[in-house]
Amino acid sequence: MSTYTQCSKEDLRAVKDALDVLNGRWKLQILIALLNGKRRFKEIARDIDGISDRMLSKELKELESNHLVTRVVIDAFPPVVEYTTTSHAKSLHKVIHALKEWGYYHRKEIIG
Template structure:
């Protein structure tokens, strides 16, 4: 954001805004980050993820997992068992979000203090 302020150049601001918008497009909604967080603790089956995330429906979880898989943040593995076992895991690309998620968590904690008057 400093670049936009210092240069007052609309092209530079656009260069900064577009990738942020792209990231928000991929991670939008209230479920994608909780799913990614659930998988940072290891590969899980569908029902295990569902239990980790209070309030998500199976239909929504399925949709969000597909979106995350398309964006290469989550990998779906079907094991050759009877019946077939499906497992989801975070990819290396998905792990690259760790720093950003930590920063969001820290900001959220500070924001909560600010709003609640505990600053």
């Protein structure tokens, strides 16, 4: 078990900023769905149980506005839209891995 380190106001602000960008039930799940490369809207929707098309569209727009997801429209008939993570989003890989590990630990702690 590691020791507790005090946080400054700036540290707390940085954590708040991160949580503001990644808040909610869906954003991290969307980013995880995009870890393996380009995906179309319906492919992402199929990967995430319980998300509505409206919510997925809203969350993708927010992730795009925070430079975590890129939306590319391919000129075809009908038009094809693909989403991918940005290099900025790739900086979250360690965070996602740490959350995954903690999730396994927490599940074991609670369920046994």
